[in-house]
Amino acid sequence: MRLELDGVGIVHGSRTVVSDVRLTVEPGEVVGLLGRNGCGKSSLLRTCFRAARPAAGRVLLDGADVTTLHRREIARRVAVMSQEPADDLGLTVAESVLLGRTPHHRGFGQDTSEDRDLAQAAMARTGVLHLAQRTMPTLSGGERQRVLLARALTQEAQVLVLDEPTNHLDLAYRFELMRLVAEAGAATLVALHDLDLAMGYCDRVAVLDGGGLTDLGPPEQVLTPALVRAVFGVEAAPTVHPATGRHHLLLSGAAEPQERPA
Numbered sequence: 001m002r003l004e005l006d007g008v009g010i011v012h013g014s015r016t017v018v019s020d021v022r023l024t025v026e027p028g029e030v031v032g033l034l035g036r037n038g039c040g041k042s043s044l045l046r047t048c049f050r051a052a053r054p055a056a057g058r059v060l061l062d063g064a065d066v067t068t069l070h071r072r073e074i075a076r077r078v079a080v081m082s083q084e085p086a087d088d089l090g091l092t093v094a095e096s097v098l099l100g101r102t103p104h105h106r107g108f109g110q111d112t113s114e115d116r117d118l119a120q121a122a123m124a125r126t127g128v129l130h131l132a133q134r135t136m137p138t139l140s141g142g143e144r145q146r147v148l149l150a151r152a153l154t155q156e157a158q159v160l161v162l163d164e165p166t167n168h169l170d171l172a173y174r175f176e177l178m179r180l181v182a183e184a185g186a187a188t189l190v191a192l193h194d195l196d197l198a199m200g201y202c203d204r205v206a207v208l209d210g211g212g213l214t215d216l217g218p219p220e221q222v223l224t225p226a227l228v229r230a231v232f233g234v235e236a237a238p239t240v241h242p243a244t245g246r247h248h249l250l251l252s253g254a255a256e257p258q259e260r261p262a
């Protein structure tokens, strides 16, 4: 399934946060949404699952405007990991992960053994099986992130919308989470602050700056030292890992404030 932002604009109160964002995420593609605090990443992501309506433009799922789709339809197709505290109503981890199957049920259908197998497999992949009987509010931030990913995998959604999913995760699990996300094979739009992680796991990155989408392309082409300095205010040196051949960014501290080159 393809996710498309077609000229999306975000306005909060009287302030235009971003305008005319045009971006297509193809099936199986991981696109990183990058930008400084407050540039509008979360607001844009919220329009993708109709938690908010754009002030301008449209969000399309395989060509269908999300505002015309039933909520259940969106819930079946789009899995979300957001920063907002979930309303978990005292559910256990196992119950919470199984909620990923709810949009697939007809009416008030019961969970099937296949649903429970999917949930079990997802919990094993994200390393939370041992937490199955704990309640959500008792989890650490990183444990909660893993459970949310398990729920998203259980949902078997074709679109993943992830808002800083590596927040709270320990170093090893940051890599593991991005690997699982890439393996899920969905059209994935993921807001990230970690540029090196974006370099390693995103097929393309989209940079928000100055109220719009300024750069879009493969991370090793977009995340040049000049761009990283101008947009993120940090000195960076690109490098290639001698063993893996992967592109990385060495970040060496805050840059002197300066204008972005034309």
Ligand SMILES: Nc1ncnc2c1ncn2[C@@H]1O[C@H](COP(=O)(O)OP(=O)(O)OP(=O)(O)O)[C@@H](O)[C@H]1O
Residues within 6 Å of the ligand: 012, 013, 017, 035, 036, 037, 038, 039, 040, 041, 042, 043, 044
């Ligand atoms: N409901 C709201 N009412 C008013 N302003 C809002 C609202 N939600 C967000 N904003 C403002 O809109 C701007 C964009 O917020 P948003 O959360 O989308 O940014 P972000 O890029 O996700 O930031 P961060 O990297 O800090 O998570 C910010 O200046 C924020 O204060």
